[in-house]
Amino acid sequence: HGMLGEVWDEEMSSTMLGKRLKKVVQNYQAMNKYGVPPQSRGGPKRSGPELLCQLKEKVEVTTLTPELKPFSSLPWLSLLPPRPLTSDLGPFKSCAVVSSAGSLKHSGLGKEIDTHDAVLRFNSAPTSGYEKDVGTKTTLRLINSQVMASDDHRFLSSSLYSAGILVAWDPAPYSSDLAEWYNRTDYPIFQQYQKYRRLHPQQPFYILHPRMEWQLWDRIQENMAEPIQRNPPSSGLLGTVLMMSLCEVVHVYEFLPSRRKTELCHYYQRFYDAACTLGAYHPLLYEKNLVKRMNLGPDRDIYTHGRVTLPGFNTFNC
Template sequence: MDRVSQLWRLRRRARRGVFCMALFCMTMAVLYTLCAENSVPVTDAIFGVRARTRAQPRAHSIVKVIRGAGGSKPMYVDPQKLPGVIPGDPQKPIPVLSSLNYSVEASQKQQHSGSKEKERHGLLAWLLVRPLRRALETILGARRGDGQNLDDFFILKGEAGVIWNDETSSSMLSKRLKKVVQNYKAMNKYGVTFSNPEGGRRQQKLSGPRLLCQLKDTVKMTTLTPDMDPFTKFPWASQLPAQPLTSTIGPFKTCAVVSSAGSMRKSGLGKEIDAHDAVVRFNAAPTTGFERDVGSKTTVRLINSQVMASEHHFLSSSLYSSGTLVAWDPAPFSSDLNEWYNRTDYPIFQQYQRYRRLHPQQLFFILHPSMQWQLWKRIQENMAEPIQKNPPSSGLLGTVLMMSLCDVVHVYEFLPSRRRTELCHYYQNFKDAACTMGAYHPLMYEKNLVKRMNKGSDQDIYNFGRVTLPGFNTFDCTHTSNFSHF
């Protein structure tokens, strides 16, 4: 065998080895991306940010999002000081993903950098041909063509521009979101047994005043107190407020409900929001760094049990130390307190006790689970199709809570304004239409209900994302004639 032939064979083996190694590495990267939900940096590097944010993760998985630069050990980050970092809600099919270095400020810098396209598409987008790349993105639920066009859910209202269509239904959703919503409609984790003579369909569309009176008469704002069973037998029950929330704070004249929607960004509504007598915020939504758009006052913060139990550093973060805290946890449809106590979604009662020991002077209430399901029934009764058998969103719960405490309630960006966007939260750069339309929560139907009850103008919705709702104590529902003052 001559020397040339031997060199040729060695080169051929080397090329085969390199090719096999590259194929192996790419295969392992794909498997790691598909199987390890905590691989946010890896997913971004291989498929790009957009592919990762379009992916459809498992509904009940916990997503770790705070990682150090040197490994996977979680790092403490105060959400108030670094508002771009917040873990997602594992009960929602679209979690909020982030990393320590993926803050709002960093993303804004990326928009003007020359590496924008490389970051957006990822390494795999440059190495694979387009058909194979699309096939892989389809496996991840990341096909770009399946994005939801938010314009489909708005109607033209003359000089008011385009506003939310209160007849929005699941038939208007994209294929991807429609499948997600249908899956949640098929689930019945909380044992919902609701039915009505109309078979789940309303007989007629109620007017705004009638809807308001329906809420006032049937949705009771109740919080847990030490004299309720089974808490009477627990020594820690003394940590619960002796009086319900509605007897402890308020009443207020004007209140602001500040949603965490991405359309709050660049709204310039901060001063207007802070001018209210009381302001309610949700979960880990920060104010520091966003005062111009969302204000700085916090009177009430409504938090779900997942926030209390997750990596939000609930027990130590300064974000939760101001104002009154109100917590809630999805409970069985029966709202039986004994049953709920033994099967909470997250350890709300354990975390409540720990927090109260650290902050004994701060007002901290827990919503009675009956309230969320009373509200759910009103949504279902007034929709023309079955809704998800899951509790309403924190946004609607907070709105009804403030209607029980205030004379006038202004809700900001619950109905999207002209700034409408697929951006999920104003403090993060994560986009998905599911954040506007809902998936786990019946958010789309909640928006329909709020639009019908709005007492403000369509111009207010279009320009400011502001809905005006009257407090329950400001109107009398005993006679139909009393509706005229609306």
């Protein structure tokens, strides 16, 4: 605050939203599509280090492997990687998580992002044509099942997805029962996964274990005073926690908006909606409150670079 101008207020709540967005968020808060049981909330206010320990100890970062039921008895089990991502990759010294926010536009952060040992991008976020602002390196790409299934994204044929390692996820029932999820995914993640693997057999491609979504959701809700949307966290937070399990230090760019903050949804599209930054379906507002509390860097980094610094799980003890 003060000379810095506004950076993310970690006490952000739905009451601070504009009228239209408030309504949308309230509607989502009332829905319970994934069968989330009643939750405890608004417990003691935890410090940054306490929150980091909660994530480290209570969120299992893993991916599907062929021996898990029901996959072990399906004809396509051998398309899944034999070992989880966290055994195959890393550890890396430094990692960058590049949100797709509109505030990356004109940031000039590309060079800085590329200095990291590994870079995570999301969904259909391109580098081509945007190198100055977002860099050129893509080590991992986290994609949701909606992008995999939609015709406009041409997931199976576009070269956008050919760089780096792919990791897919789909909102699962809260129970995280794999058989139950398999029969009612939000989008046809498994059909698209099989097709993609057959077309691009050389590219490593993992599927996030849906338990992680809800373990992470629980950590958000138990630290917020109001009920949050009963939908999984955004790709941005899922990817940030994934990188905290692979890296010693994680820099997250424009998840907490810098002085460039804008209603432009994505740096690569001419579409404006505050819901992209503040959340509608996802409990994004609350995700940002948690990340603000865990940030080890100065507020100035947020203001000028949209940059948050988080420690890897292997660098601290609880």
